[in-house]
Amino acid sequence: MKTQPVRNPFSFVLFGAGGDLAWRLVVPALFALFRKGHLPERFQLLGVDRVDYDRASFGNHLAQSFGDQTPEAWSAFCEHVDYVNADFLDHAAYGRLDDRLKTGESEFGDQTERVFYLATPPTLFAPIAERLGQAGLAEPRERTRLVVEKPLGRDLASFRTINASLTQSFTEEQVYRIDHFLGKETVQNILALRFANPLFEPVWNRNYIDHVAITVAESLGVENRAGYYEHAGALRDMVQNHLMQLLCLVAMEPPVAYDANDIRNRKMDVMHALRPIVPEHVQELSARGQYGAGWIAGDKVPGYRQEPNVDPDSETETYAALKLHIDNWRWQDVPFYLRTGKRMPAKISEISIRFKPVPHHAFPAWADHENQPVRLTLQIQPDEAIRLRFMVKEPGMQLRLRPADLVFNYADDFRGESPSAYETLLYEVLVGDASLFMRADQVEAAWKLVQPVLDVWAASPASDFPNYAAGSWGPETAEMLTARDSRSWLTPAAARDS
Ligand SMILES: NC(=O)C1=CN([C@@H]2O[C@H](COP(=O)(O)OP(=O)(O)OC[C@H]3O[C@@H](n4cnc5c(N)ncnc54)[C@H](OP(=O)(O)O)[C@@H]3O)[C@@H](O)[C@H]2O)C=CC1
Numbered sequence: 420m421k422t423q424p425v426r427n428p429f430s431f432v433l434f435g436a437g438g439d440l441a442w443r444l445v446v447p448a449l450f451a452l453f454r455k456g457h458l459p460e461r462f463q464l465l466g467v468d469r470v471d472y473d474r475a476s477f478g479n480h481l482a483q484s485f486g487d488q489t490p491e492a493w494s495a496f497c498e499h500v501d502y503v504n505a506d507f508l509d510h511a512a513y514g515r516l517d518d519r520l521k522t523g524e525s526e527f528g529d530q531t532e533r534v535f536y537l538a539t540p541p542t543l544f545a546p547i548a549e550r551l552g553q554a555g556l557a558e559p560r561e562r563t564r565l566v567v568e569k570p571l572g573r574d575l576a577s578f579r580t581i582n583a584s585l586t587q588s589f590t591e592e593q594v595y596r597i598d599h600f601l602g603k604e605t606v607q608n609i610l611a612l613r614f615a616n617p618l619f620e621p622v623w624n625r626n627y628i629d630h631v632a633i634t635v636a637e638s639l640g641v642e643n644r645a646g647y648y649e650h651a652g653a654l655r656d657m658v659q660n661h662l663m664q665l666l667c668l669v670a671m672e673p674p675v676a677y678d679a680n681d682i683r684n685r686k687m688d689v690m691h692a693l694r695p696i697v698p699e700h701v702q703e704l705s706a707r708g709q710y711g712a713g714w715i716a717g718d719k720v721p722g723y724r725q726e727p728n729v730d731p732d733s734e735t736e737t738y739a740a741l742k743l744h745i746d747n748w749r750w751q752d753v754p755f756y757l758r759t760g761k762r763m764p765a766k767i768s769e770i771s772i773r774f775k776p777v778p779h780h781a782f783p784a785w786a787d788h789e790n791q792p793v794r795l796t797l798q799i800q801p802d803e804a805i806r807l808r809f810m811v812k813e814p815g816m817q818l819r820l821r822p823a824d825l826v827f828n829y830a831d832d833f834r835g836e837s838p839s840a841y842e843t844l845l846y847e848v849l850v851g852d853a854s855l856f857m858r859a860d861q862v863e864a865a866w867k868l869v870q871p872v873l874d875v876w877a878a879s880p881a882s883d884f885p886n887y888a889a890g891s892w893g894p895e896t897a898e899m900l901t902a903r904d905s906r907s908w909l910t911p912a913a914a915r916d917s
């Protein structure tokens with residue numbers, strides 16, 4: 420993560436500019452960077468799509484995304500916006516794009532950088548990259564970047580094919596693979612907590628930690644994304660990428676320097692050490708679920724199979740859980756439990772690090788019957804916080820112990836507006852720092868890990884779907900994943916307290 424401002428003039432070419440992601444997340448993030456003064460004076464945003472816009476109507480379309488935000492800033496931003504109507508598969512379009520880029524950049528000077536952002540269906544990543552390469556637009560390498568959204572493939576083989584096409588035209592250093600969780604403030608803070616404090620690192624290992632549980636729960640259902648989600652499911656959509664990245668940040672060794680390759684090398688060490696899930700163990704190391712009808716925050720909601728455009732007999736999982744082991748010196752015998760699901764009681768992401776119990780109970784049993792092992796909870800969202808739970812003596816004549824919490828709350832300590840994940844990630848692309856992006860070997864290793872689970876699940880239809888009610892914490896099989904080890908998922912701290 421660099422600290423310098425974006426200095427060089429740039430062209431930001433947004434493929435899929437007429438789509439949902441561009442409108443909802445990418446352009447608002449760029450506009451926020453502009454409003455906050457993070458962008459240089461000379462830049463252009465060139466939207467590319469087949470939607471029939473011109474410069475003015477594209478601007479109007481984008482404006483709807485900003486509600487009542489500062490109109491002066493918005494019209495100043497629009498001075499930098501242009502639009503190219505094109506089919507991404509049409510080779511001739513890339514010549515026109517080149518001309519438009521050069522016209523816009525005529526006053527930019529020779530330090531101009533270019534970012535090609537693919538907010539397009541994933542099937543178009545490879546064809547667009549190829550055509551950019553053929554049109555000479557992947558050069559100069561040191562000033563041209565390609566940003567790709569997820570999903571990168573739907574299994575190991577398709578990832579390798581897509582990635583090979585991307586890296587035929589662009590070098591690995593030019594490719595920025597988005598995992599938007601890495602742009603979240605609290606996720607970046609995992610490394611700050613671990614490596615900017617001497618307090619935690621000495622106990623951050625198998626000698627003190629009993630297990631780690633990572634929960635990414637969503638209360639929303641599939642919404643209008645069935646077209647994509649029906650072919651993805653929770654394991655591909657969330658575990659293979661976001662939850663894997665969280666696990667890596669918790670488990671990695673300290674990097675020597677805060678540098679893209681150093682950090683990514685340390686994450687790769689974790690990926691290498693993850694114990695492969697062999698097909699015979701899939702049953703005992705994983706759980707899958709699909710939500711049925713239920714209640715969320717007082718509203719009755721339909722089951723997954725009743726959602727628009729979902730197959731009424733769909734086998735797609737909307738919940739996935741894994742138990743993983745990291746076979747290295749630090750983490751031997753410490754299980755990592757990962758779970759994610761849609762239509763759970765609340766939108767909550769947190770990492771719970773449970774420490775081992777004291778080796779000897781000196782207090783009489785009646786005094787510490789509430790005894791709970793110390794745990795550290797990293798609340799990723801929405802109530803961003805770090806919470807340390809430990810045992811204290813209750814005031815009074817009688818010796819009674821009970822748990823208490825030491826809480827650091829982001830909103831209390833940092834009142835300013837935090838940048839959105841996309842703001843942070845775009846900024847990092849513009850300054851050319853790939854620390855918060857996924858390197859190809861990480862993505863490949865993550866696909867390798869989940870592939871046997873995908874294969875076993877595909878080969879054995881889930882006869883019990885739907886197996887959890889909307890508004891619950893998931894299927895019983897997920898409870899068994901921890902119960903078999905005499906452990907349990909805890910209700911996330913943010914949900915307990917609300
Ligand atoms: N939306 C989201 O919240 C998220 C999206 N993503 C990823 O971001 C990417 C974009 O997603 P999203 O914005 O939802 O998708 P959309 O379908 O909304 O946007 C894609 C845009 O590309 C256009 N397009 C498609 N094919 C062509 C073509 N051959 N030539 C020109 N234009 C074309 C589409 O036009 P048309 O409508 O005519 O097809 C549409 O305007 C995907 O990879 C997705 O997986 C990742 C995380 C979240």
Ligand SMILES: O=C1O[C@H](COP(=O)(O)O)[C@@H](O)[C@H](O)[C@H]1O
Nearest residue numbers: 569599600637656657661768800
């Ligand atoms: O990548 C994805 O993430 C969202 C959840 O992201 P968040 O920032 O809202 O926590 C998820 O809903 C979506 O299915 C998935 O594609």
